[in-house]
Amino acid sequence: MSTKYGGYMGKVIKINLTTRVVNEYLWTDKDREMYIGGKIMAAKILYDNIKPTVEPFSDENMVVITTGPFSGTGVPSSSRFNISTVSPLTGLITSSNCGGNFGMMLKKAGYDALVITGKSKDKVWIEIIEENIKFHNADYLWGLDTAKTQESLPIRHGKLVIGPAGENMVKYAGVFSQERTAGRGGIGAVMGFKNLKAVTSIGTKKPFIHNPEKTKELNKKWIMNLKKNSLTGKRLPKLGTAGLVKIMQEKHILATRNFKYGQYDDYDMVSGEELAEKHLIKNIGCVTCPIQCGRKVEVDGKRVKGPELETIGLFGPNIENNDLELIMKWNLELDELGMDTISTSGTIAFAMELNEKGLWDNGLEFGKVDNLLQIFKDIAYRRGIGDLLAEGSRFLAEKFGGEEFAIHSKGMELSAYEPRGAVGQGLGYAVSNRGGCHLNAGYLVLIEALSISMDPYTTRSKAELTIMFQNIMEATSAAGNCIFTLFTMIPSAVVDKHDSVFANMANKTLTMPFVGAVVNGINRANANRLPINISSLPQTKALHHITGMKMDLGRFKAIGERGFNIERLFNIKRGLTREDDSLPKRLTEELQDLNNPKSKVPLEELKDKFYKSRGWGNDGVPLEKTLRRLKIMSE
Ligand code: SF4
Secondary structure (H helix, E strand, O other): OOOOOOOOOEEEEEOOOOOOOOEEEEEOOHHOOOOOOHHHHHHHHHHHHHOOOOOOOOOOOOEEEEEEOOOOOOOOOOOEEEEEOOOOOOOOOOEEEEEEOOHHHHHOOOOOOOEEEEOOOOEEEEEEEEOOEEEEOOOOOOOOOOOHHHHHHOOOOEEOOOOOHOOOOOOOEEEEEOOOOOOOOOOOHHHEEEEEEEEEEOOOOOOOOOOOHHHHHHHHHHHHHHHHHHHHHHHHHHHHHHHHHHHHOOOEEEEEOOOOEEEOHHHHHHOOOHHHHHHOOEEEOOOOOOOOOOEEEOOOOOEEOOOOOOHHHHHHHHHHHOOHHHHHHHHHHHHOOOOOOOHHHHHHHHHHHHHOOOOOOOOOOOOOOOOOOHHHHHOOOOHHHHHHOOHHHHHHHHHHHHHHOOOOOOOOOOOOOOOOHHHHHHHHHHHOOOOOOOOOOOOOOOHHOOOOOOOOOOOOOOOHHHHHHHHHHHHHHHHHHOOHHHHHHOOOHHHOOOOOOOHHHHHHHOOHHHHHHHHHHHHHHHHHHHOEEEOOOHHHHHHHHHHHHOOHHHHHHHHHHHHHHHHHHHHOOOOHHHHHHOOOOOHHOOOOOOOOOOOOHHHHHHHHHHHHOOOOOOOOOOOEEEEEEEEOOOO
């Protein structure tokens, strides 16, 4: 094993699909200290290897599949793995996280990551059995949906596959492992271009753990805390992510009618409560997770995974559809075709408005749902208007107009939070490295509206808090942990009484003038200036016990910051400018509420603060001193 650190297998392999040569990719202990794993490791590999001119659909583009040191160590909610590539949807870096068991099985085979490059001449799938790596002809799998493909592969666990949408290079096709998805940014399309239908991995190896006793003890406490906390122990298991629909309605952030409004009259017909009461068979989730936020429901007599909040919000209120059973059916269909539900629904909502405004006669209408199942198939197989829809909203706006209501950032469709009711989330969407994603955004909406109701319209402290959240989430994800584990940072008392005195107190405190400056000081502190661990962030101690690395809050947040900056630099090399950190005019210039002049995203003001606080120039480019502080550039 070529690492002194626990939690790792110590080996990364590079597979060239063109030459079918497999060799080791050099990844040192120094790299492990700097980038941990997951999406940050993948960003560094792409940054070092992909020239700025490399097209998403090209032999030179890479699909980098990474795990974190937590996977396979008993840490709760740590089966997650990451896939990164140059996105065909945005032309920039994309990373997508998946809770299927492929990542854990990759480690059992003896590898921390796979770097896939080149393009196979024939349809192929790759079988990894420890040192034995084989290429198989995939003609018999080509054309199969994601469920049938997984059934047709000869092992039970450790598979990742694409469906017809990936094969046909739909720009938002995803990658699937069990019933979980790496959905965003079109990674499935890149695999389809490379003629790679599936990868399987199996083995019997295990990472060693630096301090097994302490790890066991911490994991036990951690699981207990997750079970005790109101969000992770009660709400998410009971209502799933869809439990947020009702709160989003109350807070005017439930994207409705292509983000024209923030509320929907029939919201209760598509709420998490309705799903739980009428359709839930049981809660399910990723392996190793005590939260189990997923839903098991019945569709056409089959017990399948139910829809998440994003799918419900965007295929419900956002296209004016109140039929939850239909959404369940569509969710299954899209998973089987192999497409991201967020970008599919966002693109369709935009097409509906284009039709309504007479810009594109396509037969799609808000509230008209009988033709959508057929439309999904047409997108996956690129037939008729499906061929245009398969390119995403930005492409449609360039072709037909309507840019001001094309709801995307950097080409990626936004998730279901309407940001005019939570302006910090608007900033996050705009500056997110992979485009309109709520999580890469920093998920500030969680404290702006979903839990403690920090003033959703103020710009005060929003940039600084966004940065803090982004950095912590990046590092958590890189360690291999589900970012929902971070919800325990919100005390149960606040979650249970989000409209009460607790919320008002928190709101008042967070919006005080000095808070931004304090948070900024923490964000900018050198890695060795915060040598503490806090109980609500057990990730730092866990990393120390598992790997043996020196780890504390300062080092952890610096790793997250480093990851965010490397993705940013990658995008800048590809031509990204300040203008690309954008939102459509509907969200920055149209008021959501005509009686509230603050109900739009003051994006340029927020961006100025964000750039300054990140240590970037006014052009959005990281300053040399920032890169030196982060050791991305040598001192
Ligand atoms: S909280 Fe949900 S998404 Fe996260 S690991 Fe658990 S089941 Fe998976």
